[in-house]
Amino acid sequence: MSGSLLPAIHSDFTQRFGYEPLLVRAPGRVNLIGEHTDYNGGFVLPAAVDKEACFAVGLNGGSRIRLVAHDLGETLELVNAAEISPSDTHWANYLLGVAAQFQQRGIAVPGFDCVFGATIPIGAGMSSSAALECGLAFALNQLLGTGLEPLELARMAQQAEHTYAGVQCGIMDQFASLFGRAGHVVRLDCRSLAYEYFPFDTTAARIVLCNSGVKHSLASTAYNTRRQECERGVATLQRHYPAVLSLRDATLVQLEAHRAELDPTVFRRCAYVVQENARVENACRHLEAGNLAAFGQEMYASHAGLRDDYEVSCAELDVLVEAAKAAPGVFGSRMMGGGFGGCTINLVAPEHVDAFIASVSAAYQQQLGLKLETYQTTIVSGVGVVPVAVVQA
CATH class of the missing domain: 3.30.230.10 (Ribosomal Protein S5; domain 2)
Structure with missing residues (x-):
C-alpha cells in the first residue's frame, strides 16, 4: 500500500x-x-x-x-x-x-x-x-x-x-x-x-536515491539530440560493417578503426553506449556472484561515462556521486535517468544508510548551498x- x-x-x-x-x-x-x-x-x-x-x-x-x-x-x-x-x-x-x-x-x-x-x-x-x-x-x-x-x-x-x-x-x-x-x-x-x-x-544493500532537486525535461532537445548523434555513428559504421544495425552490434575496435570519419562528439557518444552495454553484462555476473563491491565499480564507471562522454550529467549530480564515494558503506553510485538533473542511485550497506544520508546531505549543503531530499526504496x-x-x- x-x-x-x-x-x-x-x-x-x-x-x-x-x-x-x-x-x-x-x-x-x-x-x-x-x-x-x-x-x-x-x-x-x-x-x-x-x-x-x-x-x-x-x-x-x-x-x-x-x-x-x-x-x-x-x-x-x-x-x-x-x-x-x-x-x-x-x-x-x-x-x-x-x-x-x-x-x-x-x-x-x-x-x-x-x-x-x-x-x-x-x-x-x-x-x-x-x-x-x-x-x-x-x-x-x-x-x-x-x-x-x-x-x-x-x-x-x-x-x-x-x-x-x-x-x-x-x-x-x-x-x-x-x-x-x-x-x-x-x-x-x-x-x-x-x-x-x-x-x-536488499538486506545486503539498500537502494537510496538522492534527488538533486534539478528538474529535467526529457522532451527537451538534448535527449533527442543524443539519439540523433548515436544514429549518425551507426550510419557511418554501417558503410563498413553492414551487420551493425544499432550500437548494440558495434565494438570499440570498430569505432576506433573509423574514428577519423566520425565527428569527435559522435565518437564519444557511441563509445559510451558500447562500453555501457558491456558494463550491464558484467554487473549481472557480479550480482550472480554476490559481489556488490564489483557491481558498484561498474556503477561508478557508468557515471563517469555519462558525465564525460555522453555529457548528460550536471554539477549537482557530480557532487552527489563524489560525496557518495567518500562515505563509508557505499558500494556504488551514479546518476540515474535521462540526466541533466533527477536522482543519483546509491547502493549502501543497511547499517550505514543513516550516516550516508547525513554525510551526503552535509556535502550538498556545504558545496552548493542546497537541501537534499532522499528516498529509500524497496523492490x-x-x-x-x-x-x-x-x-x-
Whole structure:
C-alpha cells in the first residue's frame, strides 16, 4: 500500500462518480545500470520500486472520459471518447495517449472515469510518466476484457509517450513497471525484448536515491539530440560493417578503426553506449556472484561515462556521486535517468544508510548551498490490481 494514497483515491472516486472502481497500482522504477542504452538496442537493468501511481478507474456507461488528477486537484473532461486527441493539459496526455492506443488497435473505448495520484517524485528520473501510462493501460485492459499481453501493454504505453507526450523514449520504463518482480532486478535486451531476472538482496544493500532537486525535461532537445548523434555513428559504421544495425552490434575496435570519419562528439557518444552495454553484462555476473563491491565499480564507471562522454550529467549530480564515494558503506553510485538533473542511485550497506544520508546531505549543503531530499526504496512487483477490501481494511 502507498501509505494513505489509494484509500484517498478510492474515496475521491466513489464520492465524485457514485460507483465502485477498479483499483490499480503501477510502480515507478529505478535503473541500476544501463543508461541511454535502451533506444540503442542495448541492455538495461531496472527494477520496480515502491514509489507508485495509484488509480481508480471505471466504465461510466456513457461516452465521456472524465480524468481527475487527485494530487493537483485538476480535472479534464472529454465529451466523446471516440474522438481522442492531444490536450493542452500536460498530465492528461499520458492517459489520453494510452486510450488512443487501444483505439488504434481497433478496440472501441467507451466512456470511463479515472482518478489517479502518485507517490513518485516528479522529475526525479523514476518514470512517473511510464507508471501513469502502464497503470491506465492495465486498467483498461482489465475493464474492457481485451486480454492483451503485458508486453503489448508496454509497447502501447511507450507509443503513447511518443505520440502524445512527444518524448521518443525507449521501452525500458514501461517494461519495468509492468514486469517488475519483488526482490529482483530484470535485465532486458531492448532489441529482442528477451529478459532475465536476477535476485537482488536488499538486506545486503539498500537502494537510496538522492534527488538533486534539478528538474529535467526529457522532451527537451538534448535527449533527442543524443539519439540523433548515436544514429549518425551507426550510419557511418554501417558503410563498413553492414551487420551493425544499432550500437548494440558495434565494438570499440570498430569505432576506433573509423574514428577519423566520425565527428569527435559522435565518437564519444557511441563509445559510451558500447562500453555501457558491456558494463550491464558484467554487473549481472557480479550480482550472480554476490559481489556488490564489483557491481558498484561498474556503477561508478557508468557515471563517469555519462558525465564525460555522453555529457548528460550536471554539477549537482557530480557532487552527489563524489560525496557518495567518500562515505563509508557505499558500494556504488551514479546518476540515474535521462540526466541533466533527477536522482543519483546509491547502493549502501543497511547499517550505514543513516550516516550516508547525513554525510551526503552535509556535502550538498556545504558545496552548493542546497537541501537534499532522499528516498529509500524497496523492490516490488509490477503493475497489479489492489482489491477494494485491502484498501478499506
